[in-house]
Every structure is written in structure tokens, then in C-alpha cells.
Amino acid sequence: MRSSEKKNIVKLTTVIVITVIVLTIFSIPLISIIAPLGNILFPGSGLWNVPSEVPQQETVYFPGLNSSVTVYRDEWGIPHIYASNENDLSFAIGYIHAQDRLFQMDLARRNVRGKLSEVVGDIALEEDKFNLAMGMEYWANQTLQDAIRRQELGEIDYLDSVYAYADGVNYYINTHQNDLPIEYAMLGFKPEMWTPLDTFCYTKYMSKMLTWQYDDLYRLQTLEALGAADYIDIMSMSTYGQIPICPNYGKFNDSSELTYNGGPLKISSKVLEKVNNFLSNVENIPSEKSLMELQEQNAIGSNNWVVDGIKSSTGKPILCNDMHLAWNMPGIWYEAHLIDESTGMNFYGFMLAGVNVPIVGHNDYVAWGFTNTGYDVMDWYYYEEVDDDHYIYNGVTTEYNKKIYTINIKGEGSQQFTVKETVHGPVLSDFLGSAIPDSLDAPNIVLAPKWTGNNVTGEMYALYGYSHSKNRADFDRASELFHCPAQNHVYADVHGTIAIRPTGLVPIRDDSLIEPWNFGNGTLPYNGTKGEGDWIGYIPFNELPNTVNASQHYLASANQIVTGPDYKIYALQNSYATGYRARRINELLNNSADGTVGVEKMKEIQLDVKSSAARALIPYLINATEELPSSQKTTIILDVITQLKNWNYDMDKDLAAPTIYRKWRDYYSDFTFNDEYAQAPIRPPLNVLEKLTRDDPNSSWFDDINTVKIEDRNYIMIKALNSTIIWLLDFYGTSEVSTWRWGEIHQLDFPHLVFESLDIGPFEGDGEGYTVNPAGVSIRNGVGYARGGASERMIVDFSDLQNSWSVIPSGQRGVSNSKHYSDQLEELFLQGKYHRQYFYDNKADFPKSHIESQISFIAREDPGFIIALTTGIIIGCSVGFVVVIVGWYKRDLIRSKFKELKGRFRGE
């Protein structure tokens, strides 16, 4: 072999090796959850196939439809769907949900069904295990099977629409495999087909978000830390300032009468140890930690209110609702307008992408909205475990019911794990993290919850019924089936009725066996080994609180206490909001000159950022500083007090007073309670501190138990003020108090579900956790980011339903390069603006100027495919025929040319 040949071989080999290396580098995932870079970046794949806007004119052929469906998207991308029957309507909304929010839907069902690890790897393994163990998927499936059975018996008929919805989603998935949102490109997976089970799983997901809690366990820790007397003292003050949702059950005095049966606390140290370990481990699960943080910052909750025709300036009811949930991109709610000509349903409102029935909104006759009741629908039980297969329940050794789950893990195959179930629910305490091992001669303790969501539940029927209701009787019939999450249903109708019904499944507990120190009613965990706290039924629907056409002409709920002291039938709540939002809403509904309120006033109320809490506390701080000796009134203290004196209590991002108040409030609460609460996980609610401030300035709570001196309210207030000033001087780096703007330390953030680069924000924001327009944060460590608040705002005006308004804090589309990804957030929500709801029940009336794009769903096979196929066959045959004919006549010429080419190639 010549040397030049050798050199060429070496060169070629080198190039081939480099090529293989380069191709390999871009074909393997370099970061575990991100897809291979080649799949993401190279033209023709990944990022380059991500859709942005929907086509201006789109035609979808589907032979399974009964007739055509027309969809107009308005300038906000909100679909107005005109269909002649329910199944076609469901198909269309399924297609559109997938077109706009496919990744969000996919992520939610993966969350519930323990399938996150499939796409992001083992970082989600604990979360998947926990979610599967909770039982949401299992009970969603039981609920679906129950619905199938009922449909076969003719008891219900709406399940077809659920299947039609799945068909719509799947049709979109099948026809857009190369047009998936950017998240799929980055994570390197494709969506699976949608099933009705996924829809039912989503409702369980919402139920969990709104009702799952660890409060019983935290209360046990708090009771242990405080002791019974102090615990009762605090709890008895928690009704202070509360304005009950249902006004027909009396009003509270300053405090409620809580009784304690006496006797020493005998909380087992083993139980406490188990609870402590369990809560520490649970806080490591991202979804649980996020839920706990949102609950702590009062971000989970809502406002709704309604005025009747007398209080309304229009002469007809006006209903308002803003539900407070986590802020994400895209947002939780999907706005839509649905018209089904066969049933006459004309609905406008909010849906969940993944569920075919509307959640809140209005039709031509009724409107409704939700706030969380805070009913105690979940209890925790602890048991002595005998061995891996048995535990002791009610004194009897009982075998666990075991379920085996398999989780697929990206890049690692699959893993099986077993969940043990007691008579109450799944044992959640024994597979999380690394628990401290129990001593060998002591029984192992396990924890299991019982939750109303772990049942066959009927909220899908209820929601279906709401959107088809025409009056209060229809709505009530549907409400009986609304089991979980328990919600305060505010209601208004075109006939003039207003109502509020806090409803859901609420368990009745058998407290006959509880220890004397246990308060019962699900307040604290139950000893399942002793048989404590079994559920013996649910509060009958008609015995739950309910108010219709209140004499005060309005009804309002903001997660506060549901009833006054005159409701004595059943125990309903063990925790509720502090009542500041409710106080302010009540105040605003009653402070207009002529006593009436209109749509514009409703907007003002929804956007109100005046802090009732600040208004209650700050005057006392100002008085306390005025009593200081002159020597202690430093320049900066005087500047700070000047800001507070001139403040109107608006948590305005451009003011310094909100900053001072908010930081001071943290210190005031800490210095009051930290000594006694050192080992307790939760602090008393703010209205307790308000009561002490107003009514008991020398309360022992103000005294620091670690010092000899007896501190009082004013001392603690001034101490807190001094600490506040030091902290704020350090944070802002200036003694120019007026520059301590609230917006610099209080920001609104709208994170993407997965990727930070798709986040929107942060923005400087008004409000706090206790304002009607909430944005709660922790500023203990610096800038606080509010990641929850109003997830939608809706105002329904029955005098003219076209004068109804709404907005969401994101956009309609979850496609990050679409103009509708964050348009409503940035152009409306953050500016305190709304958009009108276009509520035309006839598509011919829909103004052309508001149509941004249109989809026509046609009930037949796609003619485009058939035409293309037929054309291709005809052309192919024609060309082939011509070639054959020409070839025959020119065969000699072709033969000679072929011989010539052959010779040339061989070098002849």
C-alpha cells in the first residue's frame, strides 16, 4: 500500500471517529431530565417544530362527530364553541384544551398517577410513590367504574361526553405529533393518549390541593409544646373578629367557649417521634412542601360574594368570585364559552384543562362560584404495627390490605413498591426518606390518613348539573352530589335569588373512646389501635349550613368561619382564615353612599389592597411610640412613625409604610409567641394577636418567659419596631425611610410548571396575605415572592350578562412563544383590569371584529387526505404510463446510451 493511501486511510478513520463522537455527544442526555441536545436543537426537530399561534382558519375533519362545530377564538384566545349536541361540544373542547394546554394536562395526570419519574427520572420517585400511595388514582378509577355502572343502568348519561372529550384530546395528539409544545422537546418524550381516567384523576388532584392537610399532626406538636391550658387559651381567641359566612346562625362575641376535659396530656413519645419524622420527610417532597408553603402564606383560599337586586345598583343580582390558588404558567383555569344547542346550555366561565365539565361560571339562568370551606374532611390515625403484615386496630391484630405499584423510571427501568392500607387509609409514614429506627423492644408506629377524597365521589355529576341548572332547585339537586373538595357555593340567578351553601362530604366521628386530652372532632390524630375516631357517617346535606336570600341582601365568604355559635348540630371546621378579608369585603359592601353596589364597585373590591390587619394593629404601635421618652425617639423612629401615621393602610408597592408594618408584624408576633411556641410548628393566627393587642395589653403572652422582667404589649411592640428598623436599614442600605418601597421586597412571581426560563416575572406587587386582593409572602429572609393569589376574577351581572367581566393571571395558551401565553397577566391582571365576557348564544351574533381565529369541526373523513392520495395515484400511473410508452419507442437509443455509460464507468 502506498504511503499516500495509508495517509488517506488514517485521515478518513480520524474523521469517522470524530463524527461518531460528535453524533454520540448530541444523542445522549447530558443532563438527566433534559433530552439529548441534538433532539432539541437541530433543524427539523425539537425547538423548531414547536407551534406558536393557532391557524387563523383551521378545519378539523372527524367522522365521529354528529354534526359540525364552530369555534371562534376572541382577541384573548378564549374559545367560543357552538355545537349542536353535547358530545360534539366535548370533542371540540378536548381538542382545544390539548391545543392550548397539553403539557399542563399531561403533567397533572402524571402527578396523580405516579408517572413523573417516567419523564424526569428518579428525582421524582418519592413524589410518585407518595402520590400513588395517597390513593388518588385508585379512587379516581373507582369513581369512573361507578360512573360506568350507573351509565349502564341508565342512572346517568353524561359519561359519553367524557369519552368524546378524550377523543378530542387524542385526535389532537395524533395529528400533531411533530408540533408539540417546547416542554416535550426539552424533556424528550411524547404524550400518551388521554383516557377518561385521566379526567377523573384531575378532579382528585384539585380535591387534594384544596383539602389535603397535615394540620392534625401540627396541632399535636403544638399541643405537646404548649400544654393544654395555653393551647386552649389561644384556640378560644381564634373566633375573634370573625364574621360567619352564613349569617343566620348568630354572631360571635370576642371569643368562643372551648372546653377542656382536664387531665394531663399523655401523648406517647413514640407517636410524637413518628409524627415529627414523618412531617420532616414529607416536607422534602416538592409538591407537599409547595402545598404547605402556600397554605402558610394564605395563598390557598378564595373570595366570593353576591348581592341581590335590592343591594345591586342594577336591580338584579351581581355575583363575584376570585379563587386563590398557586400561580403557574400556564394558570390553573381555562376560560371558555360553551353552547350546546340540544340542551340549550350557554355557559361562560372557567374550566380545568383536562376536565370536560365547567367548574365555575354562569349560564343564562344561574351563576356560581367557590371558596374553600375549610371543613375538616381528613383525619390522621396512628397504630401500633405488629409486623410487616399486621397492625392493631381497635385492639385486634388486623392484616394490612396491600397494594403493589410499579413506577417506570426514565433511564432506569421500573421499580415496585408496596403500600399497606389500614381500615382508614394508606400507611404513608414508612417509606419516606430515612426514618430514625425505633428501638427494638418498642412497637413501631405507623400513620395513615382517612380522607373524603378517597371515596367514590360525585363532583363530576354535580358540576355537570350546575352548568345545566335553571334555578335554585336544580342547583341544589346537583349540590347534593358535590362531595370533595368541600366548597362554599355562592349562588345567584336570573329570578333574583341569592344564596350561599358550604357543602361537601363532612365526616361524623365517634369520639366515645378518645383520651380526655383529645379535643375530638378530628382536631388531633386518633389512636387507631384503640379504635378512636371512626367515621360513623357524613353530615346530611340538608343539615349543613345554608343561607338563601339573606335579610342583609348580600352574602360573602373568604374562607372564614362558616357559621356562628347558633349552629350546634355538628362540628365542621378546625381551622379557618383569620377573617380579615371577610371583614374588608363586608365593610366595602356596606360603605357606599346609597347602600348599593354595581359592577365597578365589585372590581374595586376584588382589587382592594387595604389591610384590615394593619388598620387594627398600627394605631397601637403609634400610641406605644408616643409614650416613649424623648431620648428614645430617634430620628429614624420618628421618620418611621411619620410614614405610619400618614398611611391609609393600602399595601401599595410604592409606599414604605407597608414594608415597615409587614416586617414589624413578623417581629411582633415572634417576640410575643416565640418563647412559648419555641417547639411548636405553627404560630397562632393573626387575629389572636389582634385580640391580645386590643383587649389584653398585659397578657402573659407578651411576657418573655426567658427573662425576669415582665414585658407587656407596648414593650414588645417597641422591641419589634427597633428590630424592624435595624433589619430594614440593612436590607435597603439607606436611612431614607421613604425609599423603603414595599414593591422592592414584595414581588409577584408566576413560575412555569417545570422550567425557570419559561417563568414570567417577578413583578413588584401590591397586597399581602390578608388583603382582599391577596399576595402573601414571607419576608423573613429578604425579598418575598408571592406565588399564589387570585387565580381568576369573575363578575357576573344578571341585569346584562354581556356586562360580565373576568381575567386570569396568565394567558389562555400554555405554549410559551404564543402571544396568549401571558397576555392577560401582563396587560390586564397586573394592571387591575378585566376583559368583557362575550356571551353571544348565537354564532351569527358574534362580532366579526372580535374573532381572532376560527376552527371548523366537520363530521366526515378528511377529504384532503383522500384527494391527495387519489391525485398521487393518478399522477403516478400517468407518469408511469408515459415512461413505458416513450421507453418502448426509444428502446434502441436507450440501449446504446446505457452501453456507453457502462463503458465509461469501467474506464474503457
Added chain:
Amino acid sequence: MKLKKIKVNVNPETRNFLISFVLTAIITFILTYIPIWQLIIIPGIIGGLFNKTMRRGIYSAVLGVSIVWIFYMVYKMSVNGAYTNLDQFAGLIFGDLGYGWVIFVLILLLGILLGALGGAIGSGIMILVGPRYLPKYFESNNSEVNEKNLKP
């Protein structure tokens, strides 16, 4: 009217270069509709086969791939808002938006690299097997293989 035959004298090397560039570009364009990006090496190899030196093979393939990719990316950015996607992906890496152009340049450089590698492989194969199996095609006079006259 009889059409006059016009004979154009094109250097065979230049002719081959143009053929390989065009072929590379066409195949690259077709492959952008097939979501298997690893195939991008193929147009370079095919184009490279028409060249008798590695340098020409590399140049023609680089030109073919990069021109198609530039057009493709510019088209997608103007029609589909793809630049936003690049920016968001860049945000994952740099922690902030505004670096989409870096990803654009990176993709282009990768296209150039893969085109060059393909072209080198194709022309390398031709250099090895051409003289033995295609001698007449590979035969050349001194002026044709003179490096100074070799201009793409």
C-alpha cells in the same frame, strides 16, 4: 428559428463542486422534514463523493448544509416565533433570557461541523476507492490537480 447551441467551458472540478453543493443542499432540505437529525451526516457524505480532494468535499458540504440551515432557521423564526424558543432554551443554560442568538450561532456551527465531517468522509471515500474503481473518472492532467488552480 433554430436555437444556437452554446457551449460553456466549465472546469470539471468546479462542475463537480457545484453538483456536490447543490446535491448536499437538496438532501439537507429534505432531511429537515425527517425528525431523525443524525441523518444530517448523509448529505455531506453524498456531496463529498463528487469531489476528488478532501478540501473541496468539506467546502461544498459545509456550504450546502449551512445555507439550507440558515434559510430554515430564519424562516422558522419569522413564521413560527422560533427565536423565542431558542431564547427560552438559552435561559435554561445561562439563567437569563436574551441569549437566543448564542444558540442560533451554536446550531449553525454544529451544522458547519457536521457538514464538514460528512464532506470529509464522502471525499475521503472517493479518494480511496476512486483511483482503483473509477480510474477514468479519477484521471486528471496536471493542470486539474494543480493545487493552485483548485478554486471552489
